[in-house]
Amino acid sequence: MNKLLKSKGFQNASASILSIIFGFVFGFIVLLISNPANAVGGFLTILSGGFTGGMKGLGQTLYLATPIIMTGLSVGFAFKTGLFNIGASGQFIIGAFTAVFIAVKATFIPTEILWLVALTGAFVAGGLWALVPGFLKAYRNVNEVIASIMMNYIGMYLVNFMVVKTVFDAARNQSMTPTRAIIPKVGLDTLFNGSNVNLGIIIAILVAIIAYIVLEKTTFGYELKACGYNRSASQYAGMNSKRNILLSMVIAGAFAGLGGGLLYLAGSGKHIQVVDILAAEGFNGIPVALLGLSNPIGIIFAAIFVAYINVGGFYMQLYKFVPEVISIMVAAIIYLSAFSLFFREQISAFFKKRTEGK
Amino acid sequence: MDTIYFVFQNSLLFTVPLVVVALGGMFSERSGIVNIALEGIMVIGAFFSIFFIKTFQGSIPPQLLFILAMFIAIIVGVLFSLLHAYASINMKANQTISGTALNLFAPAFAVYTARMVQGVSQIDFENNFRIPKVPLLGDIPVIGNLIFQNVYITTYIGIGILVVASIILYKTRFGLRLRACGEHPQAADSAGINVIKMRYTGVMLSGALAGLGGLIFVVPISTNFSGSVLGYGFLALAVLIFGQWKPSRILFAAFFFGMMKTIASTSTIIPFLADLSLDPAIYKITPYLATLIVLAFSSKNSAAPRAAGEPYDAGKR
Incomplete structure (x- = not known):
């Protein structure tokens, strides 16, 4: 398990997933600001994405x-x-x-x-x-x-x-x-x-x-x-x-x-x-x-x-809602993934600390 | 003669924003930060300032409204460029990726906001900013026809920015320091220059000029804005390189590009070019092709700032 957590591939992937999560949060905030009443419904539609139309x-x-x-x-x-x-x-x-x-x-x-x-x-x-x-x-x-x-x-x-x-x-x-x-x-x-x-x-x-x-x-x-x-x-x-x-x-x-x-x-x-x-x-x-x-x-x-x-x-x-919100989210995700070096350092430092603490 | 005046006046409409935005790119790259987000910053600057124009049109005299809109474009441009500065300076992010993110964000944001606020993505405005003839100066033979008739106030502002930018870059202590940070930030740091601060200033200047450039590109040639500046930010990047990161050459390059753009859109009504009957596509392609050729022959000993694109690492001193 520790080996997996420390592996480079895992750290890279978790940096990506972290960016995606932040991107989604950002997208939700945009929806909330522009139309609070429908924000939740709209956001769930994005999440259910390709499944929406069967x-x-x-x-x-x-x-x-x-x-x-x-x-x-x-x-x-x-x-x-x-x-x-x-x-x-x-x-x-x-x-x-x-x-x-x-x-x-x-x-x-x-x-x-x-x-x-x-x-x-x-x-x-x-x-x-x-x-x-x-x-x-x-x-x-x-x-x-x-x-x-x-x-x-x-x-x-x-x-x-x-x-x-x-x-x-x-x-x-x-x-x-x-x-x-x-x-x-x-x-x-x-x-x-x-x-x-x-x-x-x-x-x-x-x-x-x-x-x-x-x-x-x-x-x-x-x-x-x-x-x-x-x-x-x-x-x-x-x-x-x-x-x-x-x-x-x-x-x-x-x-x-x-x-x-x-x-x-x-x-x-x-x-x-x-x-x-x-x-x-x-x-x-x-x-x-x-x-x-x-x-x-x-x-x-x-x-x-x-x-x-x-x-x-x-x-x-x-x-x-206007579909351009998806591009806004993707832009936010890329912007954050530009930080991936920083994220990776944080993640590896986090796991290092945890294993050393034991 | 009328044809020459017509082509020249129209070329100016394209040249001025190109000069302004390319000078913005110059400040950023000279400080060591590659800024391919010029396009996105132009879009954001144009979006907010044109929305402002639409809102207050009629209640504020046109020229004053235009100038106020310019301030808005500048402020928005600076704020937006801070995102790029933060990513590439503090977070040591890949500058091309961060710039790409901004370029994706800006048009999506502009279209999204416009459609959420007013239903359609297109923001219409009335273009009543053109000055048919400057009093007195417009009567000077030849020169009056060239730059004091059918002109926008932006032409003079653009010239002013060009002069000021050259002076700042070459004649002030700030300019010298900025250039040092783009060439060898470690050495600059050793000499007591705050590299981080200089780079932030460089990027913010590029944000200000690109935001302004977005507005003054859209207003003279259109009566609406729909979230796009037609690749002019990228063209400005080409101007910057074609101009070898030097203000005077940037002017030359921008004018060449501006003239090509004008010819591309008007070649059928200019008598001597209509006779050649070349396809407008040829004129459209020329600026980009010319840039490639210039690059091919100049990049061995490129004038590009040496440290542009590299995050500053004080440990490398």
């Missing part, structure tokens, strides 16, 4: 979790290798566009495998988009945060431009609907009747597991992490740190790109809107990665958690 609500939770598992993985994988990928938004939308483009234009590919080709395209495109900040970081010493922010905006404007030029539905000012390359439902739609869940969630979870194996069980993953911990030391140990930084970024980008493909081929009627707004899914990957402690398995749960409270936020409108 099987449909659960299915929606999984559907909403799919893209943010991928962007969370993108951010988390980069974190593990010492990089902050704030560019998941750009990589996501580039992936989304590539998937939609292939789905609409590649009429020569048989329908049965078209969705697979389109998803592969999204994966590759996201990776290529991240190649730019990766290259600049590795070879030109450019801060990847700034480079990724620039790439976000370039990606957004470029996708808007390309949508208008290639797959445009002018009447609705959005991209066309890819009808031929919808990801199979594999029976999930009957299980979770009325929701948009599909094979995508299983793909996302599989990718997360692969990411976990690569990071934790292979030499390649070890090298990537080593370069993140200490670039000079790994260089000295004979690793090609430049190549590793580049690859870390590309893999991270590919995850986000695939996330874009998974969302826009879900057959839920999502279109790429031609508006000058960055894709929110990319930024939502950041809290997911932080809550999941950048561990791919943790990220699966974190993404489902964030999706779960978002479904709760949707149903909370019954109590005349």
Whole structure:
């Protein structure tokens, strides 16, 4: 028991859970201030989240979790290798566009495998988009945060431009609907009747597991992490740190790109809107990665958690609350998880004291 | 000639807030704290001050109302930035994460509060702050047309801030100390400078300027606010880097970006650009692409404050 309490994993997880609890308390206070009469009802709706709508609500939770598992993985994988990928938004939308483009234009590919080709395209495109900040970081010493922010905006404007030029539905000012390359439902739609869940969630979870194996069980993953911990030391140990930084970024980008493909081929009627707004899914990957402690398995749960409270936020409108309160809560949770170093120190000091006291 | 005046006047509307916010970022980063929360601070500043304008419009003369709103934006910006300062200075938090949290919080808060208070997220106001022509000065040939006609009071305030900021940074004891904390806080500490205090001041200055920037970005180009400043906080960050953390270059970079923005939205009505018939997307992408290119060639010996982004650890002396 003591060993478990002192283990790093436990302390990390309890820091996350502590942040979540404080975040919920903060959210409740916001509800109390804005509408005391309905605050309790609204708050319980957030808590019951994905369960609110029965099987449909659960299915929606999984559907909403799919893209943010991928962007969370993108951010988390980069974190593990010492990089902050704030560019998941750009990589996501580039992936989304590539998937939609292939789905609409590649009429020569048989329908049965078209969705697979389109998803592969999204994966590759996201990776290529991240190649730019990766290259600049590795070879030109450019801060990847700034480079990724620039790439976000370039990606957004470029996708808007390309949508208008290639797959445009002018009447609705959005991209066309890819009808031929919808990801199979594999029976999930009957299980979770009325929701948009599909094979995508299983793909996302599989990718997360692969990411976990690569990071934790292979030499390649070890090298990537080593370069993140200490670039000079790994260089000295004979690793090609430049190549590793580049690859870390590309893999991270590919995850986000695939996330874009998974969302826009879900057959839920999502279109790429031609508006000058960055894709929110990319930024939502950041809290997911932080809550999941950048561990791919943790990220699966974190993404489902964030999706779960978002479904709760949707149903909370019954109590005349605005769903943005969920974003406020998530922001509070991230803000607190930025303190995680402090929390961890406190928690480990607490347990240390307890064991010493005996 | 009219086209030139038109482009210049419009560019100013974009340039001035960019300069102000980028200067805010400069104070923060020069003190050693990376502040990617500029975007969120702009949103919060704009939200409260525009709500104030909406509430008191009609009962207070426009220019006075505008100036009062600026004070509100500044105060709110400072208060909000304290969250970032506390996390990154006292709690030694990852500054990018803390900034991201603020960026997420601000628009959600603005939309939530607006919808809870007035039902819709959009706050409408009447834009009666434009000065068609400054008396006397507006009649000066050329210069009068450029900066004393169709202008907002914010242009002059922005110029004032630029001048004052340069003087503070380079000519005062405070500026020297602030820069020292961004370059080598341990050495600054040894010399008796209170690093914590300096960094708090830097972040609070960035909060003040970003809050103000939010208001003066929204007012001239719009008649409503709905919880977004369209990525201008991030653009200001690009301006800061493009400007190599120096006030004079920040002005140059901001003007370049401002002009590109103007051209992007007006290229079809400017005769000589309409002939080129380039897609507006090209002008929209240019500032970001230019920043990337500049970064690629300048980052080997970057002018970035050396200690920016690192929590101060007195034990490392």
